[in-house]
Amino acid sequence: MTVNVGVIGVGMIGQDHIRRLTQVLSGARVSGVTDVDLARAQTVVDKIPGAQLYETGQDLINSDDVDAIVIASWGGTHEEYVLAGIAAGKQVFCEKPLATTKEACERILDAEVAAGRRLVMVGFMRRYDDGYRAMKETLDRGDIGAPLVFHSAHRNPAVPDSVTTEGVVVDTCVHDIDTSRWLLSSEVVAVQLLNPRRSSLAASQLQDPLILVLEMANGALVDIEAAVNIAYGRVSTPGGCRRIGGNASSAPTTSNSRNGSTPSRTATPPAPAPGTGTPPRWSPTPASRHPGQVRAPRCRCGSNPSCTGPTTPPWSTARSEQRNHDGENRAGPGDVPRGPLGRR
Numbered sequence: 001m002t003v004n005v006g007v008i009g010v011g012m013i014g015q016d017h018i019r020r021l022t023q024v025l026s027g028a029r030v031s032g033v034t035d036v037d038l039a040r041a042q043t044v045v046d047k048i049p050g051a052q053l054y055e056t057g058q059d060l061i062n063s064d065d066v067d068a069i070v071i072a073s074w075g076g077t078h079e080e081y082v083l084a085g086i087a088a089g090k091q092v093f094c095e096k097p098l099a100t101t102k103e104a105c106e107r108i109l110d111a112e113v114a115a116g117r118r119l120v121m122v123g124f125m126r127r128y129d130d131g132y133r134a135m136k137e138t139l140d141r142g143d144i145g146a147p148l149v150f151h152s153a154h155r156n157p158a159v160p161d162s163v164t165t166e167g168v169v170v171d172t173c174v175h176d177i178d179t180s181r182w183l184l185s186s187e188v189v190a191v192q193l194l195n196p197r198r199s200s201l202a203a204s205q206l207q208d209p210l211i212l213v214l215e216m217a218n219g220a221l222v223d224i225e226a227a228v229n230i231a232y233g234r235v236s237t238p239g240g241c242r243r244i245g246g247n248a249s250s251a252p253t254t255s256n257s258r259n260g261s262t263p264s265r266t267a268t269p270p271a272p273a274p275g276t277g278t279p280p281r282w283s284p285t286p287a288s289r290h291p292g293q294v295r296a297p298r299c300r301c302g303s304n305p306s307c308t309g310p311t312t313p314p315w316s317t318a319r320s321e322q323r324n325h326d327g328e329n330r331a332g333p334g335d336v337p338r339g340p341l342g343r344r
């Protein structure tokens, strides 16, 4: 049996899913695509034999030639398409975030429950990564006893100027929040947002880096460090072990705008200092960690012999590509307030 898949949103990750569906997976074909940028969608559909261009997401969802839907448009548009997919009784793979507000997520949950069957999967691909799975098995076996504290780091070389602090929480940290719930088998009961000294590489509206502290129902604490303009590479746990600064070539405490040293945001990322590991132009896209794709090669950082963190092939220097990396979506207007978010 062949599953006919329709793809909504054919930007960076949408095209990556199409590549996987057409070149890696068996039993599926891409039967349709759509995008608000119809010219882009046309370019994409032209390369997929037998695929049809749909003018709107609704048209695609309601097509008889579409059995399952991949939603890879911007986060703020997900709710509408997920709800339409559930209403049509079709399987939906929705890129993270499921939606950008708690209320929208609850509307989706309610709709799926009312539909009476599981139809929606969210693109939390870390759950399929070998390193994370090994960590999960270790924890579940009790090899290290009860986990008390979990450190999670999420770092990107750069993000576009349009990224907001809320966007970093909703679009970037959402991976770490999911990982925390999954690894620790416990729910989040309280969240605190802490704002460290701001990186001079961050756009003026962006609090970067930021730290989220999650209090889990079982008493464990999680700290999530999101630093999305580290300029010199990407690190995500497991295996992440790096200093964090606003400028790769200077010590963190001297690289921040608050103490006068202000490296240009547009400067070419400098080579890492000896011993700091991450090669320049280390791809920030963990594409290989999606289900069904070839396993990621292992970390070559060199700073820790036991490091098992994933790495990916060299990335393009094109700004347009840098803009599309995970966690750099521009969904969600406005910033989250400084200081504690308080209990839910």
Ligand SMILES: NC(=O)c1ccc[n+]([C@@H]2O[C@H](COP(=O)([O-])OP(=O)(O)OC[C@H]3O[C@@H](n4cnc5c(N)ncnc54)[C@H](O)[C@@H]3O)[C@@H](O)[C@H]2O)c1
Pocket (backbone or CB within 6 Å): 008, 009, 010, 011, 012, 013, 014, 034, 035, 036, 037, 040, 057, 072, 073, 074, 075, 077, 095, 096, 097, 123, 124, 125, 171, 323, 324, 325, 326, 327, 329
């Ligand atoms: N799981 C992951 O690791 C991962 C990685 C990257 C991106 N993402 C998620 O995937 C989504 C897309 O990210 P991206 O980097 O590909 O962004 P992108 O900007 O490269 O592509 C998004 C595409 O969606 C289109 N679009 C926007 N609104 C639309 C609408 N209402 N209907 C149809 N198309 C619409 C845009 O025109 C664009 O072509 C985001 O939610 C992002 O968080 C997840």
